[in-house]
Amino acid sequence: MPTTGQTEDEAVAPAAPGPARPRHGVAVAVRLAVVIVVLAVAGGGVWLVTRASAPVASPTTTDIPALSVKAADVKPGSIAPVSAVAAGGASEGTAPQSAQPSGGDPLDGWAQKVAGVTGIPARALHAYGNAELAMRAADPGCRISWATLAGIGRIESNHGQYGGAVLGADGRPSKPIIGVPLNGSAGVQAIADTDGGRIDGDPVTDRAVGPMQFIPSTWRKWASDGNGDGIGDPQQIDDAALAAGRYLCAGGRDMATPSGWWSGILSYNNSTEYAQKVFGLADGYAKSAQQVKAG
Numbered sequence: 001m002p003t004t005g006q007t008e009d010e011a012v013a014p015a016a017p018g019p020a021r022p023r024h025g026v027a028v029a030v031r032l033a034v035v036i037v038v039l040a041v042a043g044g045g046v047w048l049v050t051r052a053s054a055p056v057a058s059p060t061t062t063d064i065p066a067l068s069v070k071a072a073d074v075k076p077g078s079i080a081p082v083s084a085v086a087a088g089g090a091s092e093g094t095a096p097q098s099a100q101p102s103g104g105d106p107l108d109g110w111a112q113k114v115a116g117v118t119g120i121p122a123r124a125l126h127a128y129g130n131a132e133l134a135m136r137a138a139d140p141g142c143r144i145s146w147a148t149l150a151g152i153g154r155i156e157s158n159h160g161q162y163g164g165a166v167l168g169a170d171g172r173p174s175k176p177i178i179g180v181p182l183n184g185s186a187g188v189q190a191i192a193d194t195d196g197g198r199i200d201g202d203p204v205t206d207r208a209v210g211p212m213q214f215i216p217s218t219w220r221k222w223a224s225d226g227n228g229d230g231i232g233d234p235q236q237i238d239d240a241a242l243a244a245g246r247y248l249c250a251g252g253r254d255m256a257t258p259s260g261w262w263s264g265i266l267s268y269n270n271s272t273e274y275a276q277k278v279f280g281l282a283d284g285y286a287k288s289a290q291q292v293k294a295g
Helices: 028-042 106-118 122-138 146-157 216-222 237-252 258-268 272-289
Strands: none
Touching: 106 122, 106 272, 122 146, 122 237, 146 237, 146 258, 146 272, 216 237, 237 258, 258 272
16 A cells, blocks of 8 residues: 655554464465465455455555556556466466476466566565465456566565565565554545554554555455465465455456456555556566466
8 A cells, every 4th residue: 555755664663463474385285275265254254363454545656665666658447467477377277276297386486487587576476376376266257467466566565575674485574564654644544543553553543564555454354364374464475465366356356357457456546656557567577477488
């Protein structure tokens, strides 16, 4: 959730105590559980530890992660980003729990290769790819792409690296990513505290948290367990990417169509500039990944 007047010191604050850290990697068998989790959450499952809700609309002109990103010169609703190579080189019919004959995780090698041509950290790519595969199984009509999730991840937190953070093998940034207070100051929406500071460390106003920048009230609705550890944590990139995928797919959207794609992105942040930046990133990532052969 971009905000104006944001500085690196403001955007990264000490974390409130959080849940146990997730396990390293996202095993193939775990992705089967992910699909079950998506369906359980959609059906009102409450066993997840919930942490953030819907991203808030705001300008992006002074948002630090987005400063170096140029808005694409494209009319909203006219076209969707180019179709990306499916995560892991999977065919459209491949379920997320499918594995290579060797029994390894098909996303591991794919993420390393795509990282080389896109500049996205492999660990972040793994999360975006896992979210795409999970959503393909849970909501095949949505057709959400890892490239679109990557575009949002770049704008929101530089793929979990905002403010000097390093994205760890466990999918968590080395220091929590926490946005500015949503206190109604210039360019910032006013959102009173909804979580007692449990998620964002602020008992007065809400703040957006994690690699995909969810606010606490929105996370409670879309909390997801992308790495299968039984916890929905907005600071953990597998969880955050899956939650973002579910949020974008809400209401029967088809994210592969121009109308569906723009509707989804503008629901994430109601800013044409923001959507044009995500478009340029997603389109570029998809085109770069076309250079990578599945294998």
